[in-house]
Amino acid sequence: MPTxxxxxxxxLFALFKDxxxxxxxxxxxxPAETLLDLYGEDLRARAYVTRDPILGxxxxxxxxxxxxxxxxxxxxxxxxRYTYEGDVFRKQEAGSDRPREYAQVGIEIFDRERPVQAExxxxxxxxxxxxxLHCNPITGDIGxxxxxxxxxxxxxxxxxxxLRHVWRPKRFRALLDRYRGALPVPTHRSxxxxxxxxxxxxxxxxxxxxxxxxxxAEVAERVGALREDAYTAPIPAEQAKVLDDILGxxxxxxxxxxxxxxxxxxxxxxxxxxxxFTTRLDALDAAGVSPDALPFEASYGRSAMEYYDGFVFGxxxxxxxxxxxxxxxGRYDALTRVLGQGREIPAVGAVIRPGVVxxxxxxx
Amino acid sequence: MLKLGVPxxxxxxxxxxxxxxxxxxxxRRTGTEREYAGAVDGVEGVSLVLLSAGEIPRELAAGRxxxxxxxxxxxxxxxxxxxxxxxxxxxxxFGKADLIIAVPKCWIDVETLDDLDAAAARFRIEHxxxxxxxxxxxxxxxxxxRDNGVxxxxxxxxxxxxxGTVANxxxxxxxxxxxxxxxxxxxxxxxxxxxxxxxSQATLFGSRKANWDADSQAVLAxxxxxxxxALSDAMRTN
Numbered sequence: 350m351p352t353x354x355x356x357x358x359x360x361l362f363a364l365f366k367d368x369x370x371x372x373x374x375x376x377x378x379x380p381a382e383t384l385l386d387l388y389g390e391d392l393r394a395r396a397y398v399t400r401d402p403i404l405g406x407x408x409x410x411x412x413x414x415x416x417x418x419x420x421x422x423x424x425x426x427x428x429x430r431y432t433y434e435g436d437v438f439r440k441q442e443a444g445s446d447r448p449r450e451y452a453q454v455g456i457e458i459f460d461r462e463r464p465v466q467a468e469x470x471x472x473x474x475x476x477x478x479x480x481x482l483h484c485n486p487i488t489g490d491i492g493x494x495x496x497x498x499x500x501x502x503x504x505x506x507x508x509x510x511x512l513r514h515v516w517r518p519k520r521f522r523a524l525l526d527r528y529r530g531a532l533p534v535p536t537h538r539s540x541x542x543x544x545x546x547x548x549x550x551x552x553x554x555x556x557x558x559x560x561x562x563x564x565x566a567e568v569a570e571r572v573g574a575l576r577e578d579a580y581t582a583p584i585p586a587e588q589a590k591v592l593d594d595i596l597g598x599x600x601x602x603x604x605x606x607x608x609x610x611x612x613x614x615x616x617x618x619x620x621x622x623x624x625x626f627t628t629r630l631d632a633l634d635a636a637g638v639s640p641d642a643l644p645f646e647a648s649y650g651r652s653a654m655e656y657y658d659g660f661v662f663g664x665x666x667x668x669x670x671x672x673x674x675x676x677x678x679g680r681y682d683a684l685t686r687v688l689g690q691g692r693e694i695p696a697v698g699a700v701i702r703p704g705v706v707x708x709x710x711x712x713x
Numbered sequence: 714m715l716k717l718g719v720p721x722x723x724x725x726x727x728x729x730x731x732x733x734x735x736x737x738x739x740x741r742r743t744g745t746e747r748e749y750a751g752a753v754d755g756v757e758g759v760s761l762v763l764l765s766a767g768e769i770p771r772e773l774a775a776g777r778x779x780x781x782x783x784x785x786x787x788x789x790x791x792x793x794x795x796x797x798x799x800x801x802x803x804x805x806x807f808g809k810a811d812l813i814i815a816v817p818k819c820w821i822d823v824e825t826l827d828d829l830d831a832a833a834a835r836f837r838i839e840h841x842x843x844x845x846x847x848x849x850x851x852x853x854x855x856x857x858x859r860d861n862g863v864x865x866x867x868x869x870x871x872x873x874x875x876x877g878t879v880a881n882x883x884x885x886x887x888x889x890x891x892x893x894x895x896x897x898x899x900x901x902x903x904x905x906x907x908x909x910x911x912x913s914q915a916t917l918f919g920s921r922k923a924n925w926d927a928d929s930q931a932v933l934a935x936x937x938x939x940x941x942x943a944l945s946d947a948m949r950t951n
Contacts, residue, residue: 385867386843389865391859393851393868394859443793443794510831510834513834514864520862521862523827535824535825541822557819558901560817560819560879560901561879561884562840562882563885568819570835571832572822
């Protein structure tokens with residue numbers, strides 16, 4: 350007799366298959382290096398690492414997305430819809446009673462021609478799967494944040510640093526404060542920035558012998574970057590304010606769009622991302638999800654999984670702040686670019702946690 | 714019976730014996746030079762357990778000893794949420810060392826974690842792998858780098874001679890414990906100009922997991938009185 354969680358997982362799996370998704374499987378043991386390179390060292394604190402005497406470090410599957418993307422990039426035809434069902438493994442904080450092993454049922458769509466429609470489709474499908482469960486969605490769009498950063502009047506180096514830290518809000522804030530001129534430049538940096546470029550190599554040699562893989566040319570190059578940065582004008586106050594306004598925006602999607610269009614007057618570079626946002630809201634509307642009553646938070650998804658880079662969403666059980674989100678999803682084009690070694694494909698997906706569905710219903 | 718775990722050899726053992734001795738509690742090794750057995754004079758009911766300093770955190774967390782002397786670095790690194798398992802009773806004032814991050818002296822552009830992060834981002838693009846930091850303090854170093862928003866690095870395990878890993882091309886930077894920084898400097902490394910990850914020293918810890926029956930509590934009270942320390946209170950509050 351399958352457990353209620355397994356039954357719920359099977360029900361959702363059948364729903365996704367009926368929707369036309371192809372059922373696929375993924376190994377439980379995955380090479381750790383690929384995952385660590387993607388997510389960074391922080392993943393070690395969240396995923397179980399084990400050692401194979403021949404293959405080296407292996408990881409117990411922390412999610413399905415990476416192996417599914419790899420499978421698709423290796424052999425998949427386009428467009429494609431996949432569904433899967435199985436357990437994932439996550440370490441939890443000491444004292445936490447959240448499960449270390451839990452079921453996920455997922456859907457992933459790879460579609461070059463109709464990316465925005467695919468987003469609406471995944472969202473509506475998850476909503477359908479959750480049925481009458483009392484839960485509320487939150488949506489976001491990392492693409493708008495990226496467009497706003499790219500639109501700042503500043504150097505490419507500063508934009509790249511901000512984009513790299515979109516996922517680490519504290520670091521991002523510190524960088525932005527520095528770039529807008531709100532923080533003093535540390536003494537060692539102003540010293541290096543003031544150094545005569547002709548003397549940099551001599552200064553490096555005087556400091557110590559060249560040891561290690563990071564060459565003195567790389568050190569000199571960064572001194573040059575610091576010099577460039579020291580002579581870069583601060584990000585204009587009105588632009589920094591637009592970015593702050595966007596980061597703090599929380600409203601129903603229709604109202605959020607109105608607000609964002611107003612922000613765009615001072616930052617026209619986000620218009621493209623807003624057009625995409627508009628198309629998505631239309632597609633959601635057509636799929637029976639009213640944007641008038643769809644919560645949107647521009648910063649949503651920033652502290653979650655690092656691979657979402659466009660539309661993001663989560664569903665939260667009403668009155669249960671103790672439970673993790675019952676479903677999460679989003680767009681992850683950049684991930685396919687990294688794993689595809691030169692190739693890429695627009696991809697969007699989501700997972701539902703049947704265990705959370707059962708927990709929520711059990712308490713209802 | 715109250716079980717007291719102390720380091721079984723070296724300076725740490727000698728200094729621990731001195732510290733207890735100067736407070737009227739004589740710790741000594743018994744039997745032959747190679748035998749790890751000990752005795753306690755001055756207080757009834759204390760059983761001395763000689764252990765490697767690295768194993769004392771584990772024994773405290775498991776509750777197999779009531780009290781133990783070891784470095785704060787080892788307790789913080791080896792016991793998850795250590796505050797719940799052990800109480801920091803008395804800092805002993807020796808074995809002082811800092812857990813720090815060090816980089817080659819020739820990296821004139823790196824003085825802070827902010828710099829290290831920027832260098833790591835660039836290094837990854839240039840070399841195709843994440844900048845390697847050699848350490849045996851994985852948990853503490855990771856938590857520190859995460860809290861400070863450093864990305865694009867990896868921790869590589871080094872259980873000894875960590876300062877040599879940069880010259881040997883097995884790491885680009887190190888995170889290690891040091892008291893004077895002399896070995897680091899001799900290996901052409903410099904400390905980041907920031908607060909250390911942890912300031913450590915030899916410390917008397919009490920286990921919250923040990924069986925504190927009436928007998929062992931009475932022995933703790935006697936030990937406290939003899940050494941003029943409020944160990945029972947510290948056990949409750951620290």
